[in-house]
Amino acid sequence: MTTVSKSTLSQFSQERSLILWFDQVGIADIPVVGGKNASLGEMIQQLTPKGINVPNGFATTAYAYRNFIQSAGLEAKLCQLFADLDVEDVKNLRERGKKARSLLIHTPFPVELREAIATAYESLCEKYHADTDVAVRSSATAEDLPDASFAGQQETYLNVVGAEGVLAACHKCFASIFTDRAISYRHTKGFDHFSIALAVGVQKMVRSDLATSGVMFSIDTETGFKDAALITAAYGLGENVVQGSVNPDEYYVFKPTLKAGFRPIIDKKLGTKELKMVYDDGSKLTKNVAVSTSERSKFALSDQEILQLATWACLIEDHYSQVHGTYTPMDIEWAKDGITNELFIVQARPETVQSQRTGNVLRSYRLLLGTGNWGLGTGEKSSTPDFQSPIPLITGRAIGEAISQGKARLILDVQKLGQFQVGEVLVTERTDPDWEPIMKRASAIVTNSGGRTCHAAIIARELGVPAIVGCGNATEILKPGQEVTISCAEGEEGKVYAGLLPFEVQEVALENLPRTRTQILMNVGNPQEALSLSAIPNDGVGLARTEFIIANQIQIHPMALIHFNLLKDEFAKAKIAQITALYDDKSEYFVDKLAQGVGRIAAAFYPKPVIVRMSDFKSNEYANLLGGRQFEPHEENPMLGWRGAARYYDQGYREAFALECHALKRVREDMGLINVIPMIPFCRTPDEGRLVLAEMAKNGLKQGVNGLQVYVMCELPNNVIMAEDFAEVFDGFSIGSNDLTQLTLGIDRDSALVARLFDERSEGVKRMVKMAIEVAKRCDRKIGICGQAPSDYPEFAKFLVEQGIDSISLNPDSVLKTMLEVAKVEGNL
Numbered sequence: 001m002t003t004v005s006k007s008t009l010s011q012f013s014q015e016r017s018l019i020l021w022f023d024q025v026g027i028a029d030i031p032v033v034g035g036k037n038a039s040l041g042e043m044i045q046q047l048t049p050k051g052i053n054v055p056n057g058f059a060t061t062a063y064a065y066r067n068f069i070q071s072a073g074l075e076a077k078l079c080q081l082f083a084d085l086d087v088e089d090v091k092n093l094r095e096r097g098k099k100a101r102s103l104l105i106h107t108p109f110p111v112e113l114r115e116a117i118a119t120a121y122e123s124l125c126e127k128y129h130a131d132t133d134v135a136v137r138s139s140a141t142a143e144d145l146p147d148a149s150f151a152g153q154q155e156t157y158l159n160v161v162g163a164e165g166v167l168a169a170c171h172k173c174f175a176s177i178f179t180d181r182a183i184s185y186r187h188t189k190g191f192d193h194f195s196i197a198l199a200v201g202v203q204k205m206v207r208s209d210l211a212t213s214g215v216m217f218s219i220d221t222e223t224g225f226k227d228a229a230l231i232t233a234a235y236g237l238g239e240n241v242v243q244g245s246v247n248p249d250e251y252y253v254f255k256p257t258l259k260a261g262f263r264p265i266i267d268k269k270l271g272t273k274e275l276k277m278v279y280d281d282g283s284k285l286t287k288n289v290a291v292s293t294s295e296r297s298k299f300a301l302s303d304q305e306i307l308q309l310a311t312w313a314c315l316i317e318d319h320y321s322q323v324h325g326t327y328t329p330m331d332i333e334w335a336k337d338g339i340t341n342e343l344f345i346v347q348a349r350p351e352t353v354q355s356q357r358t359g360n361v362l363r364s365y366r367l368l369l370g371t372g373n374w375g376l377g378t379g380e381k382s383s384t385p386d387f388q389s390p391i392p393l394i395t396g397r398a399i400g401e402a403i404s405q406g407k408a409r410l411i412l413d414v415q416k417l418g419q420f421q422v423g424e425v426l427v428t429e430r431t432d433p434d435w436e437p438i439m440k441r442a443s444a445i446v447t448n449s450g451g452r453t454c455h456a457a458i459i460a461r462e463l464g465v466p467a468i469v470g471c472g473n474a475t476e477i478l479k480p481g482q483e484v485t486i487s488c489a490e491g492e493e494g495k496v497y498a499g500l501l502p503f504e505v506q507e508v509a510l511e512n513l514p515r516t517r518t519q520i521l522m523n524v525g526n527p528q529e530a531l532s533l534s535a536i537p538n539d540g541v542g543l544a545r546t547e548f549i550i551a552n553q554i555q556i557h558p559m560a561l562i563h564f565n566l567l568k569d570e571f572a573k574a575k576i577a578q579i580t581a582l583y584d585d586k587s588e589y590f591v592d593k594l595a596q597g598v599g600r601i602a603a604a605f606y607p608k609p610v611i612v613r614m615s616d617f618k619s620n621e622y623a624n625l626l627g628g629r630q631f632e633p634h635e636e637n638p639m640l641g642w643r644g645a646a647r648y649y650d651q652g653y654r655e656a657f658a659l660e661c662h663a664l665k666r667v668r669e670d671m672g673l674i675n676v677i678p679m680i681p682f683c684r685t686p687d688e689g690r691l692v693l694a695e696m697a698k699n700g701l702k703q704g705v706n707g708l709q710v711y712v713m714c715e716l717p718n719n720v721i722m723a724e725d726f727a728e729v730f731d732g733f734s735i736g737s738n739d740l741t742q743l744t745l746g747i748d749r750d751s752a753l754v755a756r757l758f759d760e761r762s763e764g765v766k767r768m769v770k771m772a773i774e775v776a777k778r779c780d781r782k783i784g785i786c787g788q789a790p791s792d793y794p795e796f797a798k799f800l801v802e803q804g805i806d807s808i809s810l811n812p813d814s815v816l817k818t819m820l821e822v823a824k825v826e827g828n829l
Contacts, residue, residue, distance in 0.1 A: 016063060017061055017063065018060065018061060018063065018064040018067075018112065018113055018116040018117075019058055019059070019060060019061065019064070019116045019117065019119075019120045020032070020033055020058065020059055020061055021056075021057075021058045021059075021120075022037065022040045022041040022044050022054075022056055022057050022058065022059065022201075022203075023041060023044045023045055023056070024041065025037060025038055025041035025042075025059065026038065026041050026042045026045055026046070027039060027041075027042040027320075027323055029041065030141060031062060031141050032061055032062055032063075032141075032199075033059040033060075033061055033062065033139065033199045033201075034059070034062070034138075034139030034140050034141050034197075034198070034199035034201075035139060035140065035141070035349060036137055036138075036139035036201055036347060036349070037059035037139045037199055037201045038139075039347070039348050039349060040054060040057070040201065040203070040347070040348075041059075042319075042323070043316070043345060043348060044056065046319060047315060047316065047319060050315055052312050052315060052316070052345055053342055053343060053344045053345065054344060054345050054346070055203050055204040055205070055206055055344055055346060056124075056127070056203070056204055057124065057134065057201060057202050057203030057204055058120045058123075058124070058201075058202055059139065059199050059200065059201050059202070060113070060116075060117065060170060060199050060200045060202075061199055062141050062197035062198075062199055063197075064113050064116070064199070065174060065177075065197045065198045065199065066197050067110065067113070068107070068109060068110060068113060068174065071110055072107045074103060074104065074107060075194060077103060078100055078103065078178075078193070078194070079194070081096055081099055081100055081103070082096060082100075082193060085183070085187075087183065087184045087187045087188070087437060088437075090417050090418045090437055090438070091418060093180050093183060093184060093437060094180055096183070097178055097179060097180040097183055100175075100178035100183075101175040101176070101178050101179070102175075104171075104174055104175040104177075104178065105171065105172065105175045109167070109170075109171060114167060117163075117166060117167055117170055117202075118163040118166075118167065120202070121134070121163050121166045121202065122163065124202070124204065128204060131161045131162055132161070132204060132205075133159050133160070133161050133204075133205040133279075134160050134161075134166060134202050134203060134204060134205055135156065135157070135158050135159075135160070135201075135202075135203045135204075135205050135346070136156070136157045136160050136166060136169035136170060136173060136200060136201070136202055137156045137157075137173070137200065137201045137203070137347075138154030138155055138156065138173040138176055138177070138198055138199075138200060138201075139154075139198070139199045139200065139201050140154060140177065140182075140196055140197070140198050140199075141196055141197045141198070141199065154173060154176040154177055154179060154182055154198065155172055155173055155176035155179070156239070157169040157172065157173070157285060158205065158237055158239065158277075158285055158286050159205060159209075159279045159280070159285040159286055160285060166202060169200075170200045170202070173198065173200045174198055174200070176198075177196070177198040178193075179433065179434070180434055180437065181433035181434055181435075181436045181437070182433075184436055184437045185433075185436060188440065203346065206335035206336070206337045206344045206346060207337045207338045207339050207340075208236065208237055208238060208335035208336055208337065208338065209236050209237050209276070209277065209278040209279050209286075209338070210278075210337075210338020210339060211235075211335075211336040211337060211338035211341070212233050212234065212235055212236075212300040212301060212335075212336045213233070213234070213236065213237060213238035213241065213333070213334065213335040213336065214231065214232040214233040214234060214238060214241045214248055214249075214300075214333075214334060214453070215231075215232050215238070215241055215242060215331070215332065215333050215334070215453035216229060216230060216231040216232065216309055216310075216313050216332050216334060216453075217229065217230045217313075217329065217330070217331055217332070217351055217453065218255070218313045218314065218316065218317035218329045218330045218332070218351070219329035219351055219354050220252075220354075220531050221351075221353070221354065221399075221452055221453070221457070221461060222398065222399065222400060222401060222452070222461075222488075222492075222531075222532070223354075223401070223531040223532045223534075223535065224354035224535075225531040225532075225534065225535075225604065226327070226329065227254060227255050227256055227603065227606070228252050228253065228254055228255065228266070228531065228603065229252070229253045229255055229258075229309075229310040229313045229314070230250065230251070230252055230452065230453075231250070231251040231252075231253065231301070231306060231309050231310065231313075231334075232248040232249065232250050232251075232271075232451050232452065232453045233248055233249045233251070233271075233299075233300040233301045234246045234248040234249070234271065234273045234276065234300060235273055235276035235291050235295060235300060236275070236276025236277040236278055236288075236289075236291075237276075237277040237278070237286060237335075238333055238334075238335055238346070239277055239286075240275055240276065240277050240288070241451065241453060241454065242333070242453070242454065242455060243430065243432055243450075243454065243455055244430040244431065244432075244447060244449055244450025244451070244454025244455050244456050244457070244469060245275055245288070245430060245449055245450075246271065246272070246273050246274060246275050246276075246449065246450075246451070247271040247272045247273065247274075247397075247449060247450065247451050247470040248271040248273060248300070248451040248453070249268070249269060249270055249271040249273065249299050249300050249301065250267070250268075250269040250271065250451060250452065251265060251267065251268050251269075251301065251306045252265070252266045252267035252268075252600065253265055253266065253306060253307065253310035254266050254599070254603040254606070254671065254673070255310070255313075255314050256606065257603075257606075257671060257672030257673060258307065258310055258311060258314065259314060260672055261672075262670060262671055262672030263303070263307055263670050263671065264599065264603065264670075264671035264672060264673065265303060265306055265307070265596070265671075266596055266599040266600045266603050266671065267527075267596050267599075267600050268299065268306075268596065270297075270299060270582075271300075271451060271470075272296060273291050273295070273296050273300065274290065274291055274296065275288045275289070275290065275291060276288070276289060276291050297581060297582070298582065299582070301336075305336070305343060308343060309334055309343060312332075312334075312343075312345060313330065313332060316330050316332060316345070316348050317329060317330045320348075320350065324350075328350050328351075329350070329351040329354065330348050330349065330350060330351060331348070331349050331350070331351045331352075331458075332345060332347065332348045332349075333345070333346050333347040333348075334346065352462060353458075353461040353462050354461075360509060360510055360511055361507055361508065361509055361510065362507070362508045362510055362535060362536060362816075363505065363506070363507050364401075364489070364505070364506050364508075365401065365402050365403040365487075365488075365489040365503060365504070365505055366403075366489060366503060366504050366505075366506070366813075367390075367403065367485075367487060367489070367490075367501055367502070367503045368501075368502045368503055368504055369389075369390065369501065369502070390497050390498075390501065392487075392495035392496055392497055393477050393478065393484070393496050393497065393498055394446075394468075394471045394472075394473065394474050394477050394478070394495075394496045395468070395471065395493050395494060395495050395496070396446070396447075396468040396469055396470045396471035396472070396474070396493075396494050397450075397451060397452050397457070397468065397469050397470045397492065397493075397494060398466075398468060398487075398488035398489075398490070398491070398492055398493060398494030398495075399445075399452065399456075399457045399460045399461060399466065399467035399468065399469060399488060399494070400460065400461060400464070400465070400466045400467065400488045401466075401488055401489055401532060402464075402466040402488055402489065403466065403485065403486065403487045403488065403489050403503045403505075404425075404443045404444040404465070404466045404485075404486050405425070405443065405444070405483070405484060405485040405486065405500045405501070406423050406424050406425045406443040406444065406483070406484070407424050407425065407481050407482065407483055407484075408424070408425045408427050408446075408478045408479065408480060408481065408482045408483075408484055409421065409424040409425065409426055409427065409480065409481075410427045410428070410475055410478065410479075410480050411426065411427070411428050412428060412429060412475065414434050414435065417434075417435065417437065417438050420438040420441065420442070421441075422441045423441070423442075423443050424441075424442060424443065425442065425443055425444045425445070425446060425484055425486060426438065426439065426442040426444070426445045426446070427446045427447075427474050427475055427478050428445075428446075428447055428448075428475065429447065429448045429449060429475060430447050430448065430449045430450050430454070430455070430456060431445070431447065431455050431456040431459070432455055433455065436459055439456075439459055439460070439463060439465065440463050440465075442465055443465070443486075444465060444466045444467060444468075444486035445460050445465060445466075445467035445468075445469075446467070446468050446469075446471060446474045446478065446486065446496060447467070447468075447469045447470070447471065447474065448470075448471055448472055448473065448474050448475055449469070449470060449472075450469035450470050451469065451470055452469070454469060456469050457469050466486050466488045466494075467486075467488070467494075468486060468488065468494030468495075468496060469494075471496070474496070478496065482498070483498075483499055483500050484496050484497065484498060484499070484500075485497045485498075485499065485500060485501040485503070487503075489503075490529075491526055491528035491529045491532075492528040493528070508816055510537060513537055513816070513819065513820075514819065514820065514823035515823075516819060516822045516823050516826055517826055518800075518801050518805060518806070518807065518808060518822050518826065519539040519540070519784070519806060519807035519808070520537070520538055520539055520807070520808060520810065520815060520818065520819050520822065521538060521539055521540050521541055521542030521543075521609075521611075521784065521786075521807050521808065521809035521810070522536070522538050522540075522541050522542065522605075522809060522810060522811075522812050522815060523541070523542060523543040523545075523786060523791075523809050523810060523811050523812070524541050524543070524544050524545075524601050524812070525544075525545045525547075525548035526548055526552070527548075527549060527553075527596075527597040527598075527600040527601050528600075529812075530600050530601045530603075530604035530605070531600075531604045533604070533812050534604040534605050536812055536815050536816070537815070537816070537819065538605070538608070538815060539608060539609075539807065540605055540608030540609040540610060540611075540675075541601060541605050541608070541609070541610040541611060541809070542611055542734060542784050542785075542786040542807060542808075542809020542810075543611060543613060543679075543734065543786035543809050544598065544601045544602075544610055544611065544612045544613065545613055545616075546594065546597075546598065546612060546613060546614060546615050546616075546660065547615055547616060547617055547621075548597075549593070549594055549597035549598065550594065550615060550617070550625070551617075551621075551625070553593050553597055554589070554590055554593045554594065554625075555579065555625065555626055556576050556579065556580070556589070556590070556625055556626040556627060557622060557623075557625040557626060557627045557628035557631055557632075557656075558587075558590050558655075558656035558659050558660075559627075559628075559630075559631040559652075559653070559655065559656050560572065560576060560625070560626060560627025560628065560630065560631065561576070561580070561586040561587050561589060561590050561627075561659075562586070562587050562655050562656065562659070563631075564576065564577075564586045567627055567630065568630055569627060569629070569630065572626050572627040573627070575626055576626055576627055579626075587659055590659045590663070591659050591662045591663045591666065592663075594659070594660065594663035595663040595664075595666040595667050595670075595671070598612055598663060598664065598667050598676065599666075599667045599671050599673055602667055602671075602673040602675055602676045603671075603673060605675070606673060606675050607675050608675060609675055609677055610673075610675050610676050610677065611677045611679050611711055611734060611786070611809075612664065612676055612677065612678055612679060613679045613681055613713070614648070614657070614660055614678060614679065614680060614681065615660060616643060616644050616681040616682060617643070618635075618638035618639060618641070618643050619632045619633055619634075619635050619638045619641060619642050619643065620632070620635070620638045621638075631652065637748075639742075639748060639749075639750060643681075643682050644680070644681040644682025644683060644713075645680050645681065645682055645683040645684065645688050645689065645691075645692050646682070646684065646688065648680075648691075648692045648695055649688075649691040649692060649694070649695050654695065657695060657699075658695075658698075658699045661695070661696055661699035661700060661701050662699060662700065664676060664678055664701060665699070665700040665701055668701075668706065668708070669700075669706070674706060674707055674708075677708075677709050677710070677711055677731075677732075678696070678701065678708075678710050678711070679710070679711040679712065679713060679734060680692050680710065680711070680712050680713065680730070681713045681715070681736070682713065682715065682716065682739070683712050683713065683716075683719070683726075684716060684718060685718065685722070686722060686725040686726050686728065686729050689712060689726065689729040689730060690729055693710060693729065696710070703731070709731035709732065710730055710731055711730055711731060711732040711733065711734055711782075712726055712729070712730040712732075712733060712734075713733075713734055713735075713736045713739075714726075714733040714734060714735045714736065714740070714772050714783070715735070715736030715737075715738070715739035715740045715743070715787075716739065716740070716743055717740075717743055717744060717768065719733075719740075719772070720740075720768045720771050720772045720775075723771070723772055723775035723776060723779070724775055724778075724779055727775070727776065727779035727781045730781070731781065731782070732776075732781050732782035732783065732784075733772065733776050733781060733782070733783040733784070734783070734784050734785065734786045734809070735769060735772060735783070735784070735785040735786070735787060736786065736787050737760045737765070737769070737785060737787025737788060737789040737790075738760075738787050738788055739787075740760075740765060740768060740769070740787070741758060741759070741760045741762070741765050741787075741789075742758065744762075744764050744765050744768055745757065745758065745759075745762060745764065745765070760787070760788070760789035760792075760793070760796060761789070761793060761795065761796055761799075766799060769785075769799075769800070769803070770803050773800075773803045773804060773805050774803075777804065782806050782807070783805060783806055783807075784805060784806050784807030784808065784809055785800060785805060785807075785808055785809060786809040788811075790808045790810060790814075790818060791810045791811040791814040791818070792814075794817070794818065794821045797818050797821055797822060797825075798821065798822075798825045801822050801825045801826060801829075802825065802829070808822070
């Protein structure tokens with residue numbers, strides 16, 4: 001019997017051992033114990049001293065597997081069985097796989113292997129307790145490589161108890177090297193079936209059935225943004241998250257400022273978490289039970305636990321990057337023990353999709369409808385479109401950033417995979433590795449359940465197929481044979497539209513783009529697009545609109561939150577109570593959501609400047625927020641009324657402005673994102689500016705402290721005429737060409753009757769812009785532009801460069817073409 005004790009390992013050759021303990025192996029031992037086990041050993045040896053908890057255990061070796069195959073003469077029988085294998089023929093694949101697994105299952109383990117496994121398990125029981133509960137996981141010698149994950153190809157068994165139970169689970173793991181999906185995957189990736197061996201990891205269970213578990217990535221899985229850790233969490237054992245049986249919570253943490261000691265949770269999304277996998281006392285090892293409504297309505301992790309996991313993700317990523325000698329983002333499974341309340345890492349493997357992509361080409365997809373468009377780079381529509389945006393049939397989590405289309409094929413039974421035709425859109429409840437042979441033939445994938453770390457999401461990314469997961473009722477809404485368009489190009493929310501909608505794909509080589517003296521910034525409204533947009537060459541964000549976050553993510557008037565108990569509109573009050581159910585202090589809901597929205601944009605572009613405009617709704621727009629009508633006046637001309645700076649120190653809005661300040665203070669001080677620069681809109685006089693600065697200081701945003709700069713919108717004729725006086729109050733200017741044009745020309749830009757006269761290129765407007773730039777430069781103040789004009793008119797951008805403007809902020813879809821135009825103009829100056 002070749003069981004190797006830890007103290008006598010040096011007396012034996014690793015290659016001839018049947019069993020090795022995790023703390024005897026490291027990442028260099030993938031050929032000996034497989035990727036999963038080698039990684040566990042690496043972490044136990046190298047990262048446990050840094051505070052990362054990893055459960056102990058042991059592994060059967062590749063030698064043990066090969067000895068089993070050779071001693072029973074199985075290789076010749078398997079070769080004969082696979083002689084006419086056709087992985088594209090589902091029936092052929094299924095028959096060959098079933099026979100191969102049967103062959104292994106019905107071949108007994110050699111006596112010495114049985115004894116080695118049983119003895120090692122007894123040692124584990126001595127360390128923990130009698131009949132220790134363990135996880136038994138397959139670990140192939142070609143898995144968890146940087147370019148091939150083999151995730152989920154072989155079997156895993158949880159809550160295995162007793163030596164006979166462990167032996168049976170190990171035997172089934174050996175046989176699972178020939179699951180249909182593993183055979184298909186090896187064939188697709190070009191691996192020889194007989195060059196790969198299977199090891200098995202036997203690891204002490206973490207009692208997450210009594211707590212929570214999930215998956216995390218040290219990179220954003222959709223955009224490849226390297227500085228964010230994505231964490232998913234649900235109740236119970238982790239298989240439900242991995243398999244996509246539940247829609248988990250999602251959390252984003254910004255790694256650079258986390259490492260500097262800040263608490264940068266830049267996004268939190270509540271998942272539905274309907275089921276949890278727990279131990280079963282009966283014949284089955286585990287079972288799924290319903291999660292209570294109260295548990296579902298809460299986040300599965302505390303902020304401190306989120307930050308601890310993200311810190312571990314950073315440590316793991318840094319370690320593996322050092323080991324591999326190249327940047328290595330990681331895919332990590334974690335679990336919380338409900339008895340000890342400790343967090344553990346139970347698996348870690350290299351991420352295999354974003355890490356393999358080249359950053360030399362920027363590819364963007366865009367729906368084309370009428371005169372407008374949606375998709376990467378739109379940020380905010382360039383003008384009022386002359387059509388209605390299409391209404392999606394269903395929505396869910398977008399996987400990837402592409403658009404695809406085809407006929408819907410509904411399949412709810414794995415036995416009916418043979419019906420699937422190449423190029424169809426696969427619509428199902430969820431997928432598991434058995435579905436992979438048809439997933440690679442799909443034009444897109446849509447599932448009812450699952451989050452962004454579930455099986456369907458991982459495989460879709462690896463295949464480059466757009467997918468939308470967690471739709472809830474896709475199999476009820478979409479009809480067999482229905483033509484649909486799947487759009488993952490509109491931020492984190494994926495949308496399924498009826499019909500085959502027109503779209504375009506743009507590819508831009510980034511290697512030879514010119515760098516300009518004039519800074520090219522971006523206008524960003526939607527925080528969910530920020531990570532993706534940051535890949536476009538840029539010098540920062542010239543306009544981050546808080547209105548988008550308030551209208552779309554908060555949805556509630558801030559005064560209605562502050563004075564919740566005084567609300568008269570019972571419908572609005574009930575709706576607000578529902579939306580803010582997680583918050584005892586309703587005001588905290590506003591601060592939290594605004595801070596996360598701004599924080600996500602600031603993190604995406606960090607350390608470049610991100611200029612955040614404080615809220616600039618007009619009173620009629622504020623009134624449309626939930627609970628807003630009680631706090632807003634009726635104005636005949638809200639465009640010129642109670643908006644911008646005038647609200648911030650007024651008794652009717654001062655408390656609400658304090659919440660905006662608290663949110664930005666949280667972003668700068670708690671998240672460490674000091675690249676945020678607040679900007680004040682519609683400030684009519686320098687004295688009004690001083691009043692606003694006093695309110696900001698009262699609420700923790702004091703100009704000059706911690707490097708805080710405050711800019712002002714230059715959008716009123718008085719901002720230009722008194723630019724020298726405004727320069728004494730503020731640190732910089734940003735020209736708002738829309739309002740400046742309407743007020744210079746005396747045009748209501750909301751009126752269709754005079755819309756034809758609205759033109760930023762008119763001589764009067766250009767003179768105002770020229771004057772503003774001259775005065776700002778004379779006063780040593782930064783000046784840029786964040787209005788629409790340079791995005792719409794290249795000649796206006798040329799005019800700005802000729803005047804020596806410091807920066808031009810553009811809609812994302814205008815950045816590259818304007819950058820080329822600016823470079824040309826600068827070359828001629």
